[in-house]
Amino acid sequence: MFKLKKETAVGLFVLVGLIAVGYMSVKLGKVQLFTDKYYSLHANFSDVSGLKANAPVQMFGVDIGFVKTITLDQDKGVARVSMMIEKQVALTDDAIVSVKTNGLIGDKYIKIAPGGVGDPVKPDDTLFDTNPAIDLEDLISKFAFGKV
Numbered sequence: 001m002f003k004l005k006k007e008t009a010v011g012l013f014v015l016v017g018l019i020a021v022g023y024m025s026v027k028l029g030k031v032q033l034f035t036d037k038y039y040s041l042h043a044n045f046s047d048v049s050g051l052k053a054n055a056p057v058q059m060f061g062v063d064i065g066f067v068k069t070i071t072l073d074q075d076k077g078v079a080r081v082s083m084m085i086e087k088q089v090a091l092t093d094d095a096i097v098s099v100k101t102n103g104l105i106g107d108k109y110i111k112i113a114p115g116g117v118g119d120p121v122k123p124d125d126t127l128f129d130t131n132p133a134i135d136l137e138d139l140i141s142k143f144a145f146g147k148v
Contacts, residue, residue: 038065038084039123043097043110047132048079050108051099057083057110064089067110083110093125094118099133108133 048070057065065085073080085091094115099108112127121127 037087039087040068041083041085041091041121042124042126043081043083043130044073044076044078044126044128045081045099045130045132046078047135048081048099048108049133049135050101051081051110051133052108055107055109057085057112059089059112059114064112081110091121091127092116092118093121093127094129095121095127096129096131097127098131101134101136105136 051067051070053067053069055067056063057067065083068082068084071080071082091112092115094117096113096115098111098113100111101108115129
């Protein structure tokens with residue numbers, strides 16, 4: 001019988017544990033390593049309140065990508081949203097990009113309504129026809145004070 005020393009057994013156990021933690025971090029964190037499944041698109045919004053990185057991007061109610069980053073472009077006075085879109089999804093430059101809410105007080109996501117007569121977009125293009133997020137608090141305050 002071959003016996004492993006305690007140190008070797010503990011070392012193997014720790015190694016297997018580290019591999020499992022690394023695998024779960026990549027899978028649960030939705031980290032994209034060495035993949036060319038997506039291409040990037042950008043959109044500029046006047047307001048993206050509540051939208052977060054990794055929020056879904058949907059078209060016809062189907063997830064087609066996710067929000068990669070949200071940055072501030074102070075020169076133009078807009079919020080720049082970078083999205084990763086699945087390669088098999090073809091969009092045109094007249095597509096309408098909106099920030100929507102799941103439910104009444106739900107999470108924000110990006111909804112893309114496809115265009116039809118525009119030119120096909122290329123990776124790193126910017127979609128210009130955008131609709132900002134609707135601020136529910138602002139609507140309620142306008143209704144409460146009779147400004148609707």
